[in-house]
Amino acid sequence: MNVRTMRTLENLARLHRACRQLHSLAYGKVHRTQWKPVLSSACPMCPIQLHPLFWQPDARSQFRLLSTTERKKSSKEKLKLIKPKVKKQEVVIRPRMTVEELAKAMHKDIDHVYEALLNTSIDVNSLEPDTVLDSMWIKDVVKKSGMKFVTAKLKEEEEVVVKENKDVVKRPPADPALLTLRPPVVTILGHVDHGKTTLLDSLRKTQVAAMEAGGITQHIGAFLVHLPSGEKITFLDTPGHAAFSAMRARGTNVTDIVVLVIAAEDGIQQQTVESIQHAKNANVPIVVAINKCDKPKADPEQVKKELLAHDIVCEEYGGEVQAVCISGLKGDNLDALAEAIVALAEVLEIKADYTGLVEGTIIESCTDKGKGPVTTAIIQRGTLKKGCILVAETSWAKVRLMFDENGKPMEAATPGMPVQIVGWKKIPSAGKEILEVESEQRAREVVEWRTYTEEQEKAKKELEVIELKRKEQKDIYNKDREDLFNMTWKQKRNILRSRNNPMLNRPKEQADSSKNRLSIIIKGDVDGSVEAILNILDTYDADEECELNVIHCGIGDISENDINLAETFEGIIYGFNVNANKSIQKLASVKKVKMKMNKIIYRLIEDLKEDLSDTLPTTLEERVLGHASVLATFDVTLGKSKVPVAGCRVLKGYLNRNMKFKLIRNGKVIWSGSLTSLKHHKDDVLEIKMGMECGLSVDGDIKFEVGDEIVCFTGEKIKQKISWDPGF
Known part of the structure; x- marks a missing residue:
C-alpha cells in the first residue's frame, strides 16, 4: 500500500466520522423517507445520505446545518418548483342572472349549471333557461365548478345602460316623383269553408284546395296572379278557421284591398264578422265576393242585407262597397271580380319606391x-x-x-x-x-x-x-x-310552534303534487301554425282539473332532443304538419314517448283534450239492477244469536247476491253493503228475478221494517272528460 492510498483512506475515515455525527444531529429533524441522495456532498461509506434542504457543503467542514429561516425559504422555493399554483378562472356575476346567462358567463353549457344544482334544495326539473337564480345559488355553482366569482361593478352596469342605440329604422317617406305603380296586395278573408282557396284556384288555375289537409287552409299563402288584361295582383289566402285569428290580422296589416268571401247559402258567420273587424281596424277598403251562387239555396240579396248590420253598404243600397256574385268552383263571373279589384286599385293609386x-x-x-x-x-x-x-x-x-x-x-x-x-x-x-x-x-x-x-x-x-x-x-x-x-302569550306560543313545525306545509305540498299534470311539446311546420296552437292553449283555464305544461315548442320535424325532453318530463309530443323519421320513431318506442301527428288543427286539439281527460280519475257511477219491497220481518236463530231476516218481493229487475245493496226507508238510505244470505223458500240462491219472493239478511246490525225498499246496484267506472272549451 503506497502513501497516497493510505492518505486517501485516512481522509475517508475522517469524513465518515464527521458524517456519523451529522446523522445523529439530523435524525430528529428529518424523517428518513424524506432523505434524498446528495451528489458529491455525502459520505460514500454511509448507507443513508442527507437531504440537500438541510445540509449543504461548507468550505471548512464540507457540511453545515442550515438555519430555520434558510430551511423554510429553501422549502418554499422547492415546493414552488414541484407544485406550481393554478390560477382559477374568474366569472363576472350579477345579483340576478338567468341559468342561460350564468352558463354563458362560465363558458359552459346549460346542462353544466343543472348538474351543479342537482344536490341542492332547488328543483332542477322546474328550471328553465330563463329562470332567474339568486346570488347564493350563482356563487355556489361557480365554486362547485372550480372557478372564482367576481361581482360586476355598478359603474360597469351603468356604462351598459347608456349603451349606444344601433338599431335600424325605416327610411323617411319617398319623394312622390320616385313613386311607381305596383301590384296591389289583396287579402282573401272569410269564414271557414266559404270557398276562399277554391276562388284563388280558379284565378290562377291551380289545385291548392285539393292539397290542403281536410279541405281547409291552415297557412297564409301568397300568390302573384297574372290577369288576362295584363294586370298583376298579389293575393294572400288566409285561414278561415277560428284558430287562425292572428294570421288573418297579420294579413290585413300588409294588404291594400280585402276581398270578403261570403257563401250565399250560409250568410255571415262568426269568422266573417271577425274578418270585417280586422279590415276596419287596418282601414282597408273591402270588395265583397258572394260565393257559391250556383247552389240551390243561394240568396245573395239576403247576404247584402245582413252586411248592413255591420256598416258595410253595397252599391245596390247606395253605398261604395262593390259586391260581386261568383262561383269559385265553376269559375262564374270571376272576370267581374278581377275588374272590381283593378278598378279599386286604380282609384287608390297604389304606388311604391x-x-x-x-x-x-x-x-x-x-x-x-x-x-x-x-x-x-x-x-x-x-x-x-x-x-x-x-x-x-x-x-x-x-x-x-x-x-x-x-x-x-x-x-x-x-x-x-x-x-x-x-x-x-x-x-x-x-x-x-x-x-x-x-x-x-x-x-x-x-x-x-x-x-x-x-x-x-x-x-x-x-x-x-x-x-x-x-x-x-x-x-x-x-x-x-x-x-x-x-294575542295572548299562549296563543302566540302555539302559533310559533306550528310555524316552526316542518310538517306545517306538507298538506299544501301534497295538494299541489296530487294535482294532475300533462306535459306537452308542440312542433309545427311554420311559425304561424305554432302561434295558432299556442293561442288556442292560452284559452285553457289554469283552474282546470289538470295542469297543462307546455315544456317546449318549435318549428320543424321531431328531433332526438324532443324525444329526450319528453322522456324527462314524461310528456307527449304533438306534431302539426311535421314528420318523424324511422330512427326517431324507433327511439320514441324504446323510450316509451307518445307522438301524435296531425294535419288538421282541430283534430290536434281533440287529441289533446282526450289526453287531458285521461289524466283525470274515473268516477264510480251506480247502475241499479233491481228493486224489492219488504213484506214481512222475522228473526232466525243461528247458534246463540238471532239474525234479522226480511221477506221481500222483487218489483223490478233482479237481485244478485254478489252485488251491492242499500236499504231505503222514507226516501233516505240508512244502510249500504252486501248480503250474508239470499234464499228462495229454504234454498240458497244466487239470483232472484222480478215477481219472485225471497228472504235475505245483511252484514250489518239492521232491523227491517215493513215497507222498506231494497235496491240492488253495481258500480261502473266512468271516464271523466275535461271541461275545457277551446271555442270550436
Whole structure:
C-alpha cells in the first residue's frame, strides 16, 4: 500500500466520522423517507445520505446545518418548483342572472349549471333557461365548478345602460316623383269553408284546395296572379278557421284591398264578422265576393242585407262597397271580380319606391330540410336581390336564394311581390318587419342591440314580479305581526310552534303534487301554425282539473332532443304538419314517448283534450239492477244469536247476491253493503228475478221494517272528460 492510498483512506475515515455525527444531529429533524441522495456532498461509506434542504457543503467542514429561516425559504422555493399554483378562472356575476346567462358567463353549457344544482334544495326539473337564480345559488355553482366569482361593478352596469342605440329604422317617406305603380296586395278573408282557396284556384288555375289537409287552409299563402288584361295582383289566402285569428290580422296589416268571401247559402258567420273587424281596424277598403251562387239555396240579396248590420253598404243600397256574385268552383263571373279589384286599385293609386334599401313584412316562416330557415315575405319598398343583407327581429340574413310561390328561382323581387327568402341565420317570427342594411357588420350590430333591449325588458319585467312578490310577503308579515300583537302569550306560543313545525306545509305540498299534470311539446311546420296552437292553449283555464305544461315548442320535424325532453318530463309530443323519421320513431318506442301527428288543427286539439281527460280519475257511477219491497220481518236463530231476516218481493229487475245493496226507508238510505244470505223458500240462491219472493239478511246490525225498499246496484267506472272549451 503506497502513501497516497493510505492518505486517501485516512481522509475517508475522517469524513465518515464527521458524517456519523451529522446523522445523529439530523435524525430528529428529518424523517428518513424524506432523505434524498446528495451528489458529491455525502459520505460514500454511509448507507443513508442527507437531504440537500438541510445540509449543504461548507468550505471548512464540507457540511453545515442550515438555519430555520434558510430551511423554510429553501422549502418554499422547492415546493414552488414541484407544485406550481393554478390560477382559477374568474366569472363576472350579477345579483340576478338567468341559468342561460350564468352558463354563458362560465363558458359552459346549460346542462353544466343543472348538474351543479342537482344536490341542492332547488328543483332542477322546474328550471328553465330563463329562470332567474339568486346570488347564493350563482356563487355556489361557480365554486362547485372550480372557478372564482367576481361581482360586476355598478359603474360597469351603468356604462351598459347608456349603451349606444344601433338599431335600424325605416327610411323617411319617398319623394312622390320616385313613386311607381305596383301590384296591389289583396287579402282573401272569410269564414271557414266559404270557398276562399277554391276562388284563388280558379284565378290562377291551380289545385291548392285539393292539397290542403281536410279541405281547409291552415297557412297564409301568397300568390302573384297574372290577369288576362295584363294586370298583376298579389293575393294572400288566409285561414278561415277560428284558430287562425292572428294570421288573418297579420294579413290585413300588409294588404291594400280585402276581398270578403261570403257563401250565399250560409250568410255571415262568426269568422266573417271577425274578418270585417280586422279590415276596419287596418282601414282597408273591402270588395265583397258572394260565393257559391250556383247552389240551390243561394240568396245573395239576403247576404247584402245582413252586411248592413255591420256598416258595410253595397252599391245596390247606395253605398261604395262593390259586391260581386261568383262561383269559385265553376269559375262564374270571376272576370267581374278581377275588374272590381283593378278598378279599386286604380282609384287608390297604389304606388311604391323601387329604389334604395329594401323594406318588407314577413308573412310566414318555416324551416326547410334542404334550405334551412325560410321566410315568405311581401316586399313593400326597394328591390330585393341576391346578396342583400336583411334584418328582421333578432335575426339577419344574407340572401342566398329567392323563390316564387311555385318554387321557381327569382333574380329580383319588386314592391308588391311575394317572395321566399333563403339565408337566415335563425327563424324570425311571422309578422315582423324586414329592413335592409349596408353590411354584415351593421346587421350584427342591429341584432346585438335588439337582443340587448329584449334582455333589458325581460329583466325589468322579472324585477317587477320579484318586487310584487316581496310586497305581498311584506304585507303578510305585517298582518301576522298585528295579529300576534293582539294575542295572548299562549296563543302566540302555539302559533310559533306550528310555524316552526316542518310538517306545517306538507298538506299544501301534497295538494299541489296530487294535482294532475300533462306535459306537452308542440312542433309545427311554420311559425304561424305554432302561434295558432299556442293561442288556442292560452284559452285553457289554469283552474282546470289538470295542469297543462307546455315544456317546449318549435318549428320543424321531431328531433332526438324532443324525444329526450319528453322522456324527462314524461310528456307527449304533438306534431302539426311535421314528420318523424324511422330512427326517431324507433327511439320514441324504446323510450316509451307518445307522438301524435296531425294535419288538421282541430283534430290536434281533440287529441289533446282526450289526453287531458285521461289524466283525470274515473268516477264510480251506480247502475241499479233491481228493486224489492219488504213484506214481512222475522228473526232466525243461528247458534246463540238471532239474525234479522226480511221477506221481500222483487218489483223490478233482479237481485244478485254478489252485488251491492242499500236499504231505503222514507226516501233516505240508512244502510249500504252486501248480503250474508239470499234464499228462495229454504234454498240458497244466487239470483232472484222480478215477481219472485225471497228472504235475505245483511252484514250489518239492521232491523227491517215493513215497507222498506231494497235496491240492488253495481258500480261502473266512468271516464271523466275535461271541461275545457277551446271555442270550436
